[in-house]
Amino acid sequence: SAVISQKPSRDICQRGTSLTIQCQVDSQVTMMFWYRQQPGQSLTLIATANQGSEATYESGFVIDKFPISRPNLTFSTLTVSNLSPEDSSIYLCSVEGSLDRPREQYFGPGTRLTVT
Amino acid sequence: AQTVTQSQPEMSVQEAETVTLSCTYDTSENNYYLFWYKQPPSRQMILVIRQEAYKQQNATENRFSVNFQKAAKSFSLKISDSQLGDTAMYFCAFSPTYNTDKLIFGTGTRLQVFP
Numbered sequence: 275s276a277v278i279s280q281k282p283s284r285d286i287c288q289r290g291t292s293l294t295i296q297c298q299v300d301s302q303v304t305m306m307f308w309y310r311q312q313p314g315q316s317l318t319l320i321a322t323a324n325q326g327s328e329a330t331y332e333s334g335f336v337i338d339k340f341p342i343s344r345p346n347l348t349f350s351t352l353t354v355s356n357l358s359p360e361d362s363s364i365y366l367c368s369v370e371g372s373l374d375r376p377r378e379q380y381f382g383p384g385t386r387l388t389v390t
Numbered sequence: 391a392q393t394v395t396q397s398q399p400e401m402s403v404q405e406a407e408t409v410t411l412s413c414t415y416d417t418s419e420n421n422y423y424l425f426w427y428k429q430p431p432s433r434q435m436i437l438v439i440r441q442e443a444y445k446q447q448n449a450t451e452n453r454f455s456v457n458f459q460k461a462a463k464s465f466s467l468k469i470s471d472s473q474l475g476d477t478a479m480y481f482c483a484f485s486p487t488y489n490t491d492k493l494i495f496g497t498g499t500r501l502q503v504f505p
Contacts, residue, residue, distance in 0.1 A: 377423040377485040381435035
């Protein structure tokens, strides 16, 4: 399985600012996913990021609030813009596994964001 | 809409005992994938087990096994010989075969293993 790292692991940000989260994978992957996990809740998919194309956002998530970059096959960033306390969550990136294990996703350790 | 339901918010089990976590899902598709993920208190999500809907045989990974009932749209996880390290949130997840690669997660079951 892929090894995924995220930076930062946690941050405390002020209302109105932005935070950019980095996701690095140790192998080339086609699809990367960004999830939000609100306190005590399940995971909600924010968007799917393919290299070389625009990210595909889920209902309720918009590019202006959650811009995503995917410059190559091992890296992606998620920016959470114009922060409000409601954005306090854990943000996780994931990648899909190998072709012989379709739909399996492997997750990074997450970024815990607290907005004050 | 495709949904995943985990009706047990919390479960507890004594070490070395067996526990079963429930999951049901709703889909009109015939082919899909099902997964159980574990999220320990340190929060790294770990894949526990997967099941392809076209396979009738229930998946097994060491102490973890599933009871996949396709007609009933049920996908329960059985943990045998529970260990303290099994303490975690367990999420059931569904992925359709066509048109999308995304996972749809249930609300999770918090499992506490007691010594």
